Amino acid sequence: MSLITAKKMTLSHGTKTVLRDVDFNIETGEIVTIVGPNGSGKSTFLRAMIGAITPSSGTVTRSADLRIGYVPQKLHIDAALPLTVRRFLNIPKRVKARVASQALEAAGVSEQADAQMAHLSGGQFQRVLLARALLNRPNLLILDEATQGLDQPGSAAFYRQIEDVRRDLGCAVVMVSHDLHVVMSASDRVLCLNGHVCCEGTPDVVAIAPEYRALFGSGTQGTLALYRHQHTHDHHHDHDHSH
Secondary structure, X not given: OEEEEEEEEEEEEOOEEEEEEEEEEEEOOOEEEXXXXXOOOHXXXXXXXXXXXXXXXXXXXXXXXXXXXXXXXXXXXXXXXXXEHHHHOOOOOOOOHHHHHHHHHHOOOHHHOOOEHHHOOHHHHHHHHHHHHOOOOOOEEEEEOOOOOOOHHHHHHHHHXXXXXXXXXXXXXXXXXXXXXXXXXXXXXXXXXXXXXXXXXXXXHHHXXXXXXXXXXXXXXXXXXXXXXHHOOOHHHOOOOOO
């Protein structure tokens, strides 16, 4: 069942067209990655998906039971603010202890419940943002460059967590990513944007598409091999290399 369907969607900022004639749908349980160069309309696309902006033409249809969890690119918290992970999950409204612990466990940070937000590593911080996005048990998880600032091992570990979330909760995932090793491995489908849909399909199909190679070259095979090697490690023994 489609959670979101866009048909002939055109998005504009004032008189400037950012994306034109986009056809897109996200089905229950699938992982779709959005890639494209800077300024290609990726963030605008996400905003249209969640209803924050209205298409200048075309349509976006959302299922009646759509529940979105959103993981932002970055969130700044004053280092001087005494705020534990558990209290952070109570902002802006209090959540039940059971709901919070389930979300922290699903995001892989149950042991950090009493830790100060300011003391978390980069990877742990992003997992807490993921836990917050899971509080309402979404059927669609949206991530906008959620590994910005993490190194490659930290990014790979975070996206493996996303795969676990999809497997355990059954939610669909739409993520904007610059991490090409993720595009080539964690996704069921890749959508390549550059003012329009350049190419779309399974990672293996998109990787050899001329439009994709014109934007990103063909140097993704090494990172794909690295990701698959890391992916064989026990998930529970991942080391967080990010700070």
